[in-house]
Amino acid sequence: xxxxxxxxxxxxxxxxxxxxxxxxxxxxxxxxxxxxxxxxxxxxxxxxxxxxxxxxxxxxxxxxxxxxxxxxxxxxxxxxxxxxxxxxxxxxxxxxxxxxxxxxxxxxxxxxxxxxxxxxxxxxxxxxxxxxxxxxxxxxxxxxxxxxxxxxxxxxxxxxxxxx
Amino acid sequence: xxxxxxxxxxxxxxxxxxxxxxxxxxxxxxxxxxxxxxxxxxxxxxxxxxxxxxxxxxxxxxxxxxxxxxxxxxxxxxxxxxxxxxxxxxxxxxxxxxxxxxxxxxxxxxxxxxxxxxxxxxxxxxxxxxxxxxxxxxxxxxxxxxxxxxxxxxxxxxxxxxxxxxxxxxxxxxxxxxxxxxxxxxxxxxxxxxxxxxxxxxxxxxxxxxxxxxxxxxx
Numbered sequence: 001x002x003x004x005x006x007x008x009x010x011x012x013x014x015x016x017x018x019x020x021x022x023x024x025x026x027x028x029x030x031x032x033x034x035x036x037x038x039x040x041x042x043x044x045x046x047x048x049x050x051x052x053x054x055x056x057x058x059x060x061x062x063x064x065x066x067x068x069x070x071x072x073x074x075x076x077x078x079x080x081x082x083x084x085x086x087x088x089x090x091x092x093x094x095x096x097x098x099x100x101x102x103x104x105x106x107x108x109x110x111x112x113x114x115x116x117x118x119x120x121x122x123x124x125x126x127x128x129x130x131x132x133x134x135x136x137x138x139x140x141x142x143x144x145x146x147x148x149x150x151x152x153x154x155x156x157x158x159x160x161x162x163x164x
Numbered sequence: 165x166x167x168x169x170x171x172x173x174x175x176x177x178x179x180x181x182x183x184x185x186x187x188x189x190x191x192x193x194x195x196x197x198x199x200x201x202x203x204x205x206x207x208x209x210x211x212x213x214x215x216x217x218x219x220x221x222x223x224x225x226x227x228x229x230x231x232x233x234x235x236x237x238x239x240x241x242x243x244x245x246x247x248x249x250x251x252x253x254x255x256x257x258x259x260x261x262x263x264x265x266x267x268x269x270x271x272x273x274x275x276x277x278x279x280x281x282x283x284x285x286x287x288x289x290x291x292x293x294x295x296x297x298x299x300x301x302x303x304x305x306x307x308x309x310x311x312x313x314x315x316x317x318x319x320x321x322x323x324x325x326x327x328x329x330x331x332x333x334x335x336x337x338x339x340x341x342x343x344x345x346x347x348x349x350x351x352x353x354x355x356x357x358x359x360x361x362x363x364x365x366x367x368x369x370x371x372x373x374x375x376x377x378x379x380x381x382x383x
Contacts, residue, residue, distance in 0.1 A: 143271025
């Protein structure tokens, strides 16, 4: 039974692993911190798994756990920053060194800078918006009303457009 | 910046992160899960122990000061420990209630509010409970003397008790100075230490988080 649960969880985690990496990538600058956070998210997902209600969406549940772990980690890290990475280095770190794309790098830097400027909850909204999640799902993940999500996305778009 | 630009940058970042982690996600290990469960288990066990000790202290102190109503210093000492015991018990119950509600699968804003409340509560109560030790050891000593030797220390050696109170007050003032008025670099180190040990100063961060959550919930 326990083996079945582990196998089922392992398969789902593998299928949706991108969520873990995207959340970790959104909330951590340093590769080591990012790897630690991804590990912590996977651990907490496994811990929360016995209470997962299969009638509900797995990705919604996964986003909730991952974002809660990441935001909590960011808040505690904010009080005692472990690793500091200049933005340029982070872009270099995630850059594909087989391809030289100055325009792509510039866009990435702008995106990184924009993410860094957002408060933790706004970062979650930005991530979900960029992932093309429906407003209904965003509302369920964050625990706010759909109309609030709509207003916030509108403001988020304005902030993006005003970004140089 | 245009929305299309940010979306294409996001997709590029996504592809690159995926390549970096192409080795697969076999992240969770039993050891890590067990350690996480043990941490929470110890926290909750610690709170139950705190609650039991607080209740024992409250009952003992109440019995003591009621019996010593004829001796002002001993009665006040008993009342001081009684109040401390009640505060310790309330703090334990509050932290237990807040901690029990914390589940990572809760909607993000709701859980972050719980966590901020827990931190704010700890940040609010812990410094008071901790700083009070600078003075509480004096009534505890008076009570200890009375219980073990039957002597009312205040009646026999008031100057000794006053010197205890002065020493405690100096220690309290020095601690407050370190936290609030010492040179910035030293103050930051002290606050970081207190924050690490959950002994206080978290109130500022917790309040900031609560403000941020309130802003986020506003339409």
